[in-house]
Amino acid sequence: MLSERRLEVLRAIVQDYVGTEEPVGSKALTERHNLGVSPATVRNDMAVLEEEGFIAQPHTSAGRIPTDKGYRLFVDKLAGVKPLSPPERRAIQNFLDGAVDLDDVVGRTVRLLAQLTRQVAVVQYPSLTRSTVRHVELLSLAPARLMLVLITDTGRVEQRMVDCPAPFGETSVADLRARLNSQVAGRRFADVPQLVQDLPESFDPEDRGTVSTVLSTLLETLVEETEERLVIGGTANLTRFGHDFPLTIRPVLEALEEQVVLLKLLGEATDPAMTVRIGHENAHEGLNSTSVVAVGYGSGDEAVAKLGVVGPTRMDYPGTMGAVRAVARYVGQILAES
């Protein structure tokens, strides 16, 4: 096990490197932190830390920089979550309070998070499966054409066209709408499949085909759109990445454009408190030099979706984690109110 002081040295290295973006040497370390020991001692400690794989030298005769493993230890053991300052909190609240609908909430959140952390922000729309149904609406657009609209308790709305196998009268539409709502309104999306499975049988034979079509469209919507939508912002912050730009930034931008990748990324963030994935811990190789800080948010006690930021492994973890957590909480409140 590493001694207390060695951990302290690692913490100092991480902090300095995050601040200066330059490899940090033993002398500079002792000057900027009062470790109570001489550079020579620090050098010995550094040699051990390097041996253990927590830090590395870019080249001989250069200072040390933390490795992914070093950051991991830092995040797990050495750093807390830095709470935001009261003005920051007020700013968040003010900024989010002005939102008029769900799109607006999500849009504002992503901008806020990007600004606060100066990194790339990712916000997932509230998931359908973990939401509850507020209302199902069925509109007859043409004799054999319906529109299905789903409204969730988080304010999310999904719509789908349904082409019916047979004309479907206005009264049948009203009937189906009423029965559907009495079955599923107020229930969780995840429970919907069971709740509606017996519905077709209670209709006239001639209408059963259409009812089944509507139901399968409904279920399809739940599956397809389950986790699908997310929004990203603050990509301009990528330009602060490093000096060696093009090579670093390219794969990151590409990864961020792939919704699938992002969804997987957030999907991997399973820790209910907060998940931090550092460098190579991310499966996608374009993101091997980035870290992801993500957390779930929700209107109640349960998470309905996730949000987070993507930034260089060399990031201010305590500050970023604080901002992400705070934003998630406020968004949860806003959703609960609406």
Place this chain on the structure above:
Amino acid sequence: MLSERRLEVLRAIVQDYVGTEEPVGSKALTERHNLGVSPATVRNDMAVLEEEGFIAQPHTSAGRIPTDKGYRLFVDKLAGVKPLSPPERRAIQNFLDGAVDLDDVVGRTVRLLAQLTRQVAVVQYPSLTRSTVRHVELLSLAPARLMLVLITDTGRVEQRMVDCPAPFGETSVADLRARLNSQVAGRRFADVPQLVQDLPESFDPEDRGTVSTVLSTLLETLVEETEERLVIGGTANLTRFGHDFPLTIRPVLEALEEQVVLLKLLGEATDPAMTVRIGHENAHEGLNSTSVVAVGYGSGDEAVAKLGVVGPTRMDYPGTMGAVRAVARYVGQILAES
């Protein structure tokens, strides 16, 4: 006026520079294009072109590169719109045909355009004011709470919560819904304000307040969301911008994150055929080294929104214009079918 050959020299310079991304000299020009004259003559022509402001030298003793004015002349007089190859056309059609709803159409379009042009693509959602109303739905969520849903002929759906000043009975809701639809269904959004203005008077006094509230929410939605939504993709292509990255790419990314800027950008594209804005012709200074190629698209003969790409001034104009035009046409078709 410039002689025929000088125009030819300019065209050659633009083509070579776009291809190689390097200043082009007189000797290389004569080697790659059979202009039928010697380098010396080309040099004279270049001197004239520079005099007139169509080309410039980055430094003395370097080759020439086109100026914004040079590109302008190239686009206006020297270049056509390059039609896409049949395989490309087929690819577009296949790719867009799989779309299930409007979000999907727009999402696919933006990816397609980015891929095809290898630049940043911007697609605006069909505007409300230029669409027609397919249906207005009114749902009673609570005694004094309604949800208003607007559906357009382009498949776009907008929803808003309405808090009523007084409880509003189910029959009143049905009544208002029916009257609203008979008034506005099938009409253009732009005409809605007039069409509904007398509506409150035909209701019981006790309901008038609510009716007015609903109507004002409706009108508000039209105004607020009019042109608002757009989607952007292919930012990873920015990395192909130039060697001097950080400085160039930063302001562009920042500009692209501002919806307002983008909307203004597309708003300036007024030419019904196709608008090309080159370098400093763009008002936003972050985009001074980019060109924007934009065109309207629509389900019928009239444009309901715009789409386009943003790329370096040094872009393949004929190819880009061809791709943008082709995509706009196909999207128009898709919208007309749905």
Place this chain on the structure above:
DNA sequence: GATTGGCACTCGGACACGGCGAGTGCCAGC
């Protein structure tokens, strides 16, 4: 008069050299 070949000149980019200094590892002494 336009075009051409020739020529001197300019200047940026690539490369080699050398000094500087930060940082290291090791060791002997406390």
Place this chain on the structure above:
DNA sequence: GCTGGCACTCGCCGTGTCCGAGTGCCAATC
């Protein structure tokens, strides 16, 4: 176990040099 000292390494930066692409100008040619 900590410390100061010391020799060593090596990347960075500034300088100097060379090379060549490209230019402008001019006199000769068609």
